[in-house]
Amino acid sequence: MxxxxxxxxxxxxxxxxxxxxLAVLAPILTPYVPDGIDLxxxxxxxxxxxxxxxxxxGRDVCTRVLFGARVSLAIGLLSAAVTAVVGFVIGSVSxxxxxxxxxxxMRLTDTMLSVxxxxxxxxxxxxxxxxxxxxxxxxxxxxxxxTARVVRAxxxxxxxxxxxxxxxxxxxxxxxxxxRHLLPNVLxxxxxxxxxxxxxxxxxxxxxxxxxxxxxxxxxxWGNMLYQAQSTMxxxxxxxxFPGMMILLTVLAVNVLGDAxxxxx
Amino acid sequence: xxxxxxxxxxxxxxxxxxxxxxxxxxxxxxxxxPVEMYLANPNVRPEDIERLRVALGLDQPLLEQYxxxxxxxxxGQWGYSFVDGRPVTTxxxxxxxxxxxxxxxxxxxxxxxxFPLGIIAALRQRGWFDRVSTVASFAGISLPVFWFxxxxxxxxxxxxxxxxxxxxxxFGAGGVADRLEHLLLPATVLATVHAAxxxxxLRSSMVTALREPFxxxxxxxxxxxxxxVAHALxxxxxxxxxxxxxxxxxxxxxxxxxxxxxxxPGLGSLFTEALARRxxxxxxxxxxxxxxxxxxxxxxxxxxxxxVDPRVT
Numbered sequence: 001m002x003x004x005x006x007x008x009x010x011x012x013x014x015x016x017x018x019x020x021x022l023a024v025l026a027p028i029l030t031p032y033v034p035d036g037i038d039l040x041x042x043x044x045x046x047x048x049x050x051x052x053x054x055x056x057x058g059r060d061v062c063t064r065v066l067f068g069a070r071v072s073l074a075i076g077l078l079s080a081a082v083t084a085v086v087g088f089v090i091g092s093v094s095x096x097x098x099x100x101x102x103x104x105x106m107r108l109t110d111t112m113l114s115v116x117x118x119x120x121x122x123x124x125x126x127x128x129x130x131x132x133x134x135x136x137x138x139x140x141x142x143x144x145x146x147t148a149r150v151v152r153a154x155x156x157x158x159x160x161x162x163x164x165x166x167x168x169x170x171x172x173x174x175x176x177x178x179x180r181h182l183l184p185n186v187l188x189x190x191x192x193x194x195x196x197x198x199x200x201x202x203x204x205x206x207x208x209x210x211x212x213x214x215x216x217x218x219x220x221x222w223g224n225m226l227y228q229a230q231s232t233m234x235x236x237x238x239x240x241x242f243p244g245m246m247i248l249l250t251v252l253a254v255n256v257l258g259d260a261x262x263x264x265x
Numbered sequence: 266x267x268x269x270x271x272x273x274x275x276x277x278x279x280x281x282x283x284x285x286x287x288x289x290x291x292x293x294x295x296x297x298x299p300v301e302m303y304l305a306n307p308n309v310r311p312e313d314i315e316r317l318r319v320a321l322g323l324d325q326p327l328l329e330q331y332x333x334x335x336x337x338x339x340x341g342q343w344g345y346s347f348v349d350g351r352p353v354t355t356x357x358x359x360x361x362x363x364x365x366x367x368x369x370x371x372x373x374x375x376x377x378x379x380f381p382l383g384i385i386a387a388l389r390q391r392g393w394f395d396r397v398s399t400v401a402s403f404a405g406i407s408l409p410v411f412w413f414x415x416x417x418x419x420x421x422x423x424x425x426x427x428x429x430x431x432x433x434x435x436f437g438a439g440g441v442a443d444r445l446e447h448l449l450l451p452a453t454v455l456a457t458v459h460a461a462x463x464x465x466x467l468r469s470s471m472v473t474a475l476r477e478p479f480x481x482x483x484x485x486x487x488x489x490x491x492x493x494v495a496h497a498l499x500x501x502x503x504x505x506x507x508x509x510x511x512x513x514x515x516x517x518x519x520x521x522x523x524x525x526x527x528x529x530p531g532l533g534s535l536f537t538e539a540l541a542r543r544x545x546x547x548x549x550x551x552x553x554x555x556x557x558x559x560x561x562x563x564x565x566x567x568x569x570x571x572x573v574d575p576r577v578t
Contacts, residue, residue, distance in 0.1 A: 111283040114563070115556045118518035119536055120291070123548055126540050127295045203409055207522060210411045211537065226412055233415060234423045244412035251407035259403070 009260025012253040019250060023069035032060040034067040035218045043236050053238035055228070064220040065242055071221040072247070075136055076202035076254075082140025083197040087147025088190060092178045094148065095155030106152070109145045117142050118207060125213035135214060139204050140197075147193040154186045188261075195258035199251045206247050222247050270568050277564050284556045285338070289331050291552070292545045338553060344546040348539070353550045356535065363433055364520060364531030367455060370448055371516070374456035375463060376509075382460070383467025384494060387501075390472060398464065405461025410519055414454045414526035421450060431528035451527040455519050459512060466508050470501040503574055510566035514559045 022029065037057045044054040052061035094105040121142050124130075130138060158164065159182070167177050208214030209223025210230075217224055222243040229240035300317055303309045318324050322333060337344060343353035382402070386395040422430030429447050474480065474497040483496045517533075524533030532551065539547035 107280060107283060110280050111287060114280065114284055114514065114559045115287060115552060116514045116517040116521075116559070119521055119552060119555070122521070122537075122540055123291055123552070124294070126543070127291075199407065203407075206409050207411060210409075210522075211525070213540075226409075226415070230415065233419060237419055240412070240415055240419070244409060244416065247409045247412060248404070248407055251409070252403055255403055255407050 005260060005263060008256055009263075012256040012260070015253045016250070016257065019069060019253075020073060022066055023073055026063070026066040026070065030060065030063040030066060032063040034064045034220050035059060043232070045236075046238055052242040053236065055236070055239045056232050061225075061239055061242055064225055065222070065246055068220040068222045068225055068243060069246065069250075071132065071215055071219060072202055072205055072223070073250070075132065075139060075205040075215075075221075076198045076250075078136045079139035079143065079201035079205075080194050080197040082137060083144040083147050083201075084190060084194045086141065086144035087193065088151050088183070088186070090144065091148035091151025092155050092182060092186070095152040096159055096174060096178055096182070098156075102152075105148075109148055112142075112145050118204070121204060121208060122211060122213055125208050130214075132215060132219075135205065135208070139201050139208075142204070143197050143200055147190060147197065150189050150193045151186050154189050155182055158182050158185055192258055192261050195254060195261055199254040199258065202247065202251050202254070266568075266571060269571055273564050273567055277560050280560055281557060284560070285335055285553060286331070288549055288552045288556070289334060292549050293327065293330075295543075295545075334549070338550075343550045346539075346547055347544045348542050348547075353546050356547060357532065357550055357554065360530065360532045360535045363529060364524070364533060366448070367451055367524070367529055367531055368516060368520060370452040371455035371459070372509075374452050375459040378456070378460035379463035379467055382464035384471060384498065386464070386468045387471030387475065388494070395468075398468075402461035402465045405457050408457060410454060410458065410522045411526050413457065414451070414523060417450050417454060418526070431526075433530055451523050451529050454526070455516070455523045458519065459509075459516065462512070463505060463508065467501060467505050470504050471497060474498070474501040503570070506573075507566045507570055510562045513562045514555075517555045517559070 037059060038054065039057070041054050043056055046053040052065060054060055055064075090105050090109070094102045121138060124138055125135070128134060128138070155178075164177060164181060167181050172181075205214055205221065206223030206226070209221050210227045212224070212227055215221035215224050217228070225243040226240060229236075229243070233240045300314055300321070300323065303314050303317065322330055325333070334344075336342075341354060343357070345351065346353055346356055349356075382398050386398045389395055418430045421428045428450055430450075433447050434444050475493075477497070477500065480493060480497050483493055488496070520531065521533040521536055523529065524531045525537045528534065532555075535547065536551045538544075539551065
């Protein structure tokens with residue numbers, strides 16, 4: 001890991017934290033409300049009073065981007081937490097138990113990896129009409145496979161090490177061995193997979209919302225802002241440019257962070 | 266080798282069965298089942314819905330419905346579209362050429378970009394080209410595909426007016442130049458994420474290959490420039506072929522988005538149209554056939570790898 005690498009990684013972290021702070025403080029940072037309709041100021045280009053312009057209903061795009069950040073970041077982070085938990089449980093059980101159970105769980109993993117992720121999620125989201133918490137679970141359940149594979153590979157090699165034998169000799173049962181002895185050792189590799197899951201989660205949420213099956217209006221998310229912007233894009237490009245830039249920058253920062261974490265792991 | 270291939274096929278069959286169960290369960294997860302669409306329509310009488318349920322076999326036990334559907338899928342009887350009543354196989358086959366055209370061109374574009382990017386970056390490791398292409402490839406894998414499509418439309422179709430914004434060909438016209446103009450933007454959008462990922466992958470496997478003793482030996486024999494690169498590339502390309510095949514599932518997801526943004530009349534748009542109308546037979550056929558394609562490609566990648574590199578066991 002080079003010095004430049006570390007600096008870029010830190011910049012990404014600082015950028016993400018700044019984004020999170022802006023999202024949390026959104027209500028006090030902006031004089032507008034996200035669904036405040038102002039028909040006198042419709043389709044206004046970016047200006048000092050409306051930094052990112054206004055949309056077809058006169059809503060302040062900057063405000064909606066800030067409030068959208070709350071939804072998009074929350075879904076990205078929490079869905080990654082779901083992938084981490086499910087991926088760790090399946091991966092460690094698979095790697096520690098081996099044999100038949102491993103075979104079954106890995107075939108399940110292969111199954112989920114073979115079905116194209118986005119169409120699968122789109123069908124589920126269209127059928128279930130999910131609330132935001134449900135959306136978090138759905139996106140998380142569509143993404144645990146990579147984590148499970150990483151954890152399984154680590155556990156397979158770790159379980160042969162002498163400290164595991166020592167723990168077993170002391171009478172520790174498998175749940176304790178996995179939880180107390182293997183989990184801390186698997187953590188670095190699992191963290192990298194989880195970081196990538198955050199990036200994927202944000203992209204999936206925005207794509208689902210862009211297709212109108214994710215976060216439902218009037219709640220703003222970066223994806224559904226773009227869904228609404230699609231029809232007015234040619235006359236008011238700013239309503240499409242800014243939310244998309246936010247997705248790009250956030251996912252970029254998360255990916256850079258994940259890369260830096262790979263170097264550290 | 267044949268035994269290995271046979272073993273891989275033996276693993277793929279239960280995998281396909283699991284996928285079919287997942288796909289079947291998915292469409293039965295809807296509260297009203299496949300006839301959900303009609304339940305909300307006040308113009309459809311309850312007795313008509315009941316007749317439809319019987320006609321579709323929805324009054325049968327779930328296991329029998331599943332077996333009947335699976336039997337149909339295997340024998341090419343994919344059922345009829347809920348929307349226009351035509352056979353699902355016809356609807357899929359008429360969209361297939363457009364999707365293949367888009368996917369193959371994207372594959373070509375992605376590889377054409379990934380090879381020079383990856384090779385030059387590996388040769389000039391930590392040089393300015395390496396740094397710039399690293400940043401570019403990170404941006405490439407972080408791009409929201411639909412937004413990238415919208416921006417390209419905005420710039421090249423609406424702003425500059427150089428290229429058409431959507432569709433596969435101009436109405437009535439069918440020239441090669443016209444087709445290529447329509448293809449350029451969607452193929453670029455679909456290719457970008459893969460070009461970024463594959464160039465990164467090729468770079469790192471090239472860096473490893475260039476450190477191998479046989480490359481040093483080639484240099485010691487007096488080879489320079491191109492010939493050394495050719496030596497290293499032969500080993501570096503191998504793992505890339507696997508990655509390219511394994512990314513098939515990602516490309517299907519990408520095609521759904523790209524085709525929808527550019528109104529490209531392929532399988533991806535068929536999927537979004539079917540989803541909007543809850544056309545379950547089409548949705549099931551789409552998921553099942555794309556997942557089958559992914560499984561087959563993965564299997565081919567595994568077997569091909571063993572053919573090219575016999576060291577792998």
